Amino acid sequence: MLPGNGGPLIRVTRLSKHYSNGQGVIPVLRGVNLEVRPGEMVAVMGPSGSGKSTLLFILGLLMPASSGNYQFMGQDMLALSRAAQAEFRRRQVGFVFQNCDLFENSTVYENLEFPLVYAKVERQDRPERIAAALQRVDLAHRIHHQANHLSGGEKQRVAIARALVNEPLVILADEPTGHLDRTHGHMVMDHFSQIVAAGDTALIVVTHDPQVAARCSRIFSLEDGILNEN
Numbered sequence: 001m002l003p004g005n006g007g008p009l010i011r012v013t014r015l016s017k018h019y020s021n022g023q024g025v026i027p028v029l030r031g032v033n034l035e036v037r038p039g040e041m042v043a044v045m046g047p048s049g050s051g052k053s054t055l056l057f058i059l060g061l062l063m064p065a066s067s068g069n070y071q072f073m074g075q076d077m078l079a080l081s082r083a084a085q086a087e088f089r090r091r092q093v094g095f096v097f098q099n100c101d102l103f104e105n106s107t108v109y110e111n112l113e114f115p116l117v118y119a120k121v122e123r124q125d126r127p128e129r130i131a132a133a134l135q136r137v138d139l140a141h142r143i144h145h146q147a148n149h150l151s152g153g154e155k156q157r158v159a160i161a162r163a164l165v166n167e168p169l170v171i172l173a174d175e176p177t178g179h180l181d182r183t184h185g186h187m188v189m190d191h192f193s194q195i196v197a198a199g200d201t202a203l204i205v206v207t208h209d210p211q212v213a214a215r216c217s218r219i220f221s222l223e224d225g226i227l228n229e230n
């Protein structure tokens, strides 16, 4: 199901988030507005600690917002049951975490198989999809390596392949090129561009790298809890 009449995939309005700890309340997002259409590549930049990862976590339903609205394909995401939230994460979202978060004692293959198992992809269909996803990040030769034997950049590329293996509708990528050399950084961005150009997938990429941002159709800055388009 895709939004009819060219409507946005994501529509966020007045989204706020504060963290509470022993010392009190830490406001992070103070009324973020964002619309992303299918097939768009959007960059989010901003200083360290400005709330970029927090925003991606909320969009991926990995963390609740404090207030505001979030619609995905016209559906109110903040009102979903826990089961429906899990279903959304399984089927629609490809998340590239800032710190990769691989299962370190598992192989590359097993790391990519996990989201497919979770999404109930048949066993016999998994090897081909895993091999294709690894091919795209130039890591086919590491398929049976254990994750903790990979270099930092290789881990990052596995994390990217893992986010894409499910063919999600939105890719939420948190500094996906932070550990990569220029060649592999470009390769990853080429790959994202192809996926986005080929279908209805949208990409929201958090980055500190102006070259990565320049590959996106729109660039936003998150500062003082507000998101502004550059």
Ligand SMILES: Nc1ncnc2c1ncn2[C@@H]1O[C@H](COP(=O)(O)OP(=O)(O)OP(=O)(O)O)[C@@H](O)[C@H]1O
Binding pocket: 019, 020, 021, 026, 028, 046, 047, 048, 049, 050, 051, 052, 053, 054, 055, 098
């Ligand atoms: N669980 C938490 N409890 C309390 N404060 C938190 C929590 N998680 C994040 N924060 C604070 O919220 C702010 C935003 O954090 P976030 O990780 O979203 O920033 P960021 O923009 O992704 O930064 P970076 O560029 O360094 O990755 C930071 O000041 C951080 O210390």
Ligand SMILES: [Mg+2]
Binding pocket: 052, 053, 054, 098, 174
């Ligand atoms: Mg971050």
